[in-house]
Amino acid sequence: MSITKEEVQHVAHLARLEFSEEELERFTEQLAQILSYVEKLNELDTSQVEPTYHALKLTNIFREDEVKESIPTEEALSNAPQRENGFFVVPKVIK
Template identity: 60%
Template sequence: MSITVKDVRHVAKLARLELSPEEESVFTEQLNAILQYAEKLNELDTDEVEPTTHVLHVSNVMREDAVRDSLPVEEVLLNAPDEEDGQFKVPAVLE
């Protein structure tokens, strides 16, 4: 499979990019070089390789929930730029 100038123009149109003819030519060559390099992966014997979602082992590190008292409202609102009736006051987003 190879990329043509027509393909590059189509992708540029989808991305709303204006490319000069020189840029189209350069991108066509670069994308074809990338595809040729990726084709080398087909030469690898992967029959004995187990499918993975990550290269490294990934696991979530969770801590136990601990019940504790919250901060007092007065202390929380100390750094608030504006407060009203014990709540943060923010600009209206909806009418």
């Protein structure tokens, strides 16, 4: 299965990435290679096989819903590129 430059550009947008023309060429080629390698999986009939999303059969891990000590706001914000009055600052989203 091949992948086009346009598709790569679309996926890049979904992933919030952008590429130069040169990168786009290279990624298109490498992704095509990798996708053609994984085609191999189609040799197997899996129509009757349940998928595994998790290696252990642990389900419904509950805990008490109680208030516990957490990281103070200042510390939680300490790595934010921009912050103000205890909030994260983002570029304006409403025009």
